[in-house]
Amino acid sequence: MAVRPIVNYENPRLRMKSIKVKKIERSIQVLIDDMLDTMHSASGIGLAAPQIGVLLRVIVAEYDDEETEETCQTVLVNPEIQAREGEWMAEEGCLSIPGFVGTVPRAERVIVRGKNRAGKFVRIKADGVQAHILQHEIDHLDGILYIDYLGSLDELRPVEPGRRRRRKAGEEDDTEAAADGPAPVDMCCGEPEPASADPATAPD
Numbered sequence: 001m002a003v004r005p006i007v008n009y010e011n012p013r014l015r016m017k018s019i020k021v022k023k024i025e026r027s028i029q030v031l032i033d034d035m036l037d038t039m040h041s042a043s044g045i046g047l048a049a050p051q052i053g054v055l056l057r058v059i060v061a062e063y064d065d066e067e068t069e070e071t072c073q074t075v076l077v078n079p080e081i082q083a084r085e086g087e088w089m090a091e092e093g094c095l096s097i098p099g100f101v102g103t104v105p106r107a108e109r110v111i112v113r114g115k116n117r118a119g120k121f122v123r124i125k126a127d128g129v130q131a132h133i134l135q136h137e138i139d140h141l142d143g144i145l146y147i148d149y150l151g152s153l154d155e156l157r158p159v160e161p162g163r164r165r166r167r168k169a170g171e172e173d174d175t176e177a178a179a180d181g182p183a184p185v186d187m188c189c190g191e192p193e194p195a196s197a198d199p200a201t202a203p204d
Contacts, residue, residue, distance in 0.1 A: 001030075001033040001034060001036075001037050002034050002037060003034070003037050003038050003041045004034050004035075004038050004052040004053075005052065005053075006038065006042060006047075006051050006052060006095050006096060007050075007051060007052065007053050007096060008096050008097070008098070009094075009096050009097045009145060009147070011053070011096075013050055013053055013055060014050055014051070014096060014140070014143065014145065015143040016050070016055055016143050017055075017141070017142050017143050018048075018049060018050055018055045018056055018057045018140075018141040018142075019055060019056060019057065020056075020057050020078050021056050021057060021058060021077050021078055021115075024077055024115065024117065024118075024119045028056075028058070028077065028117075029117065031049065031054060031056070031058060032058065032060065032075055032117050034052070035047050035049065035052065035058065035060045036060050036062075036073075036075075038052055039060055039062065039095075040062075042095050044095045045061060045062060045063055045133055046059065046060065046061040046062075046133045046134075046136060046137045047059070047060050047061075047095065047137070048137045048138075048140030048141055049141075050140050050141065050143075051095060051096050051140060057077065057078045057079065057141045058075075058076070058077050059074075059075075059076050059079055059134075059137040059138060059140070059141070060073070060074065060075050060076075060137075061073070061074045061130075061133045061134065061137060062074070063129065063130055063133065072130070074124070074134075075116060075117045076112065076114040076115070076116070076122075076124075076134075077114055077115040077116070077117070077119075078114050078115055079112050079113070079114035079134070079137075079138050079141075080112065080113050080114060080138075081110050081111070081112055081134075081135065081138060082111045082112065082113050082123075083110065083111040084107035084109070084110050085107060085108060085109040085110075086107060086108030086109055087105055087106070087107060087108060088105075088106060088108045089103050089104070089105055089106075090103065090104060090105075090106045090129075090132045091103050092104055092132070092136060092146045093159065094136070094145065094146055094147075096145070097145065097146075097147065099158055099159060100156040100157065100158055100159065101156070101157055101159050102146060102147060102149075102150050102155050102156045102157065103155070104146050104149035104150065105149060106131065106132045106135050106136075107131060107135060108127055108128070108131065109125070109126070109127040109131055110125075110126055110127075110131045110134060110135060111123060111124070111125050111126075112124045112126065112134050112138070
């Protein structure tokens with residue numbers, strides 16, 4: 001396990017579309033562990049593989065739920081958003097665009113399907129902040145940055161150095177998105193799909 005450098009928004013890899021993971025083998029497990037270590041080191045709440053220069057469709061996310069006082073960690077390989085519903089304006093930052101935040105439109109609720117690190121298909125129903133995190137990270141896999149949703153880069157706002165992006169259970173949230181958006185729900189692992197799930201429609 002290792003902390004890897006996070007590439008910034010000027011790196012062309014962030015604008016490239018990532019490829020699907022064909023098999024979850026040891027190298028992918030190492031990648032996932034490194035992504036989690038890198039996210040924790042940067043006090044982030046999500047990270048996509050392209051942000052450490054790897055063009056594979058892998059994301060990780062971690063959110064500390066103040067209601068359940070549980071840490072919800074999600075690892076998804078080849079994630080796909082199957083459904084979106086509603087809309088709300090969310091304040092976003094990005095580890096690849098440090099020092100700034102912007103307010104962008106996101107679906108209020110999403111259903112996301114992919115594989116967990118054990119290679120099992122799961123379906124996650126998320127809303128509020130957690131839906132927001134998943135949409136942000138999946139966008140990275142298609143070369144999309146949250147600043148693409150802004151009318152102008154002038155809409156970016158600076159944030160004070162050292163501002164924490166992760167939220168600990170029982171602490172007051174420090175982002176407008178969590179304060180003003182819909183209440184979060186647990187998205188930790190997702191619902192396992194039945195063994196009879198149609199492989200023709202499953203993400204590889």
